Amino acid sequence: MASSKEEWQRYQEALRQGDKAAAATAFQRYLEAKKAEGKGGSRPTLVNLGTKAKDYPNAIPLEDIPAVMQEKPEFFDLLRRIAGK
């Protein structure tokens, strides 16, 4: 298995290309690699302080991110701004 760093780079590349399916798969693999390395809290969750006007939830468990990024275009855009540089 590749390291979480390598999987993260694949995830970033997929974000840059705007490929939701590839980004979701890459993020899933990143989480698996991180788990194999023994990192992360017991229930890590990505949170934000946006209002309900957004199309995505304020708290998304990391394991749910691949599904949410495919369903919610605004969330995918947020992820691109966070990590797709």
Add this chain to the structure above:
Amino acid sequence: MPTVLALPDFDLSTRCASGWLLRWILPRLEPAHLFGILDRRFAFQFFAPQSDIIIMTGHGGVDVITGQNEAVILAVGKYDPREVRGKVFKLLSCQCGVALGPDLIKNGASSVAAYVDDYVWVTDADLASTPWADKMAATSLMPVIDGINALLDGKTAKEAFTLELEGYTRNAEIEEDELIKSCLEFNKRNAILLGNEGATIRARPKITLPFAPPPILIPL
């Protein structure tokens, strides 16, 4: 002099952000602490004119910041300038630096530190009852705490803002988790300081923190 510290507490993100302010900032301030159900517009209207600094967390957007259950506290064009005139603002929320921050400055606020995009971080949901023990959240929220404490020490808005940015940089450099690192860099890119960079508030007494047992939070 009461100090407005707005702390909604109704979901994981407000619980976490408010928890850090409760643990590290509240003990230095005179009440009025708008915690939980007290974080409403009427309480803000009552206390804000008497406060030299207004520290708020809560869900927000480009033109609004909200309190408990997303009740609107401040929205562009919908407040009395008396509530904001001469005050130093710290808005820990999403996107308030886009329109709300400039509107506060236009209406007489001394300075506004906010963010022009979402404020994001990774937290451990299992630590919702003791958010200040969350080391993942600390990477992002501790720089905010350091910046606010600098204001309370009497430093200028610019000095406090720089301290927060340096905190993100320092934590990102040593962070091994790529997602957390990206969140730190994202928050740093989106932090903005508006108004008078030399603005200061009355310095509060320095105390060794944490000096008291942590607050008790009921489970979400």
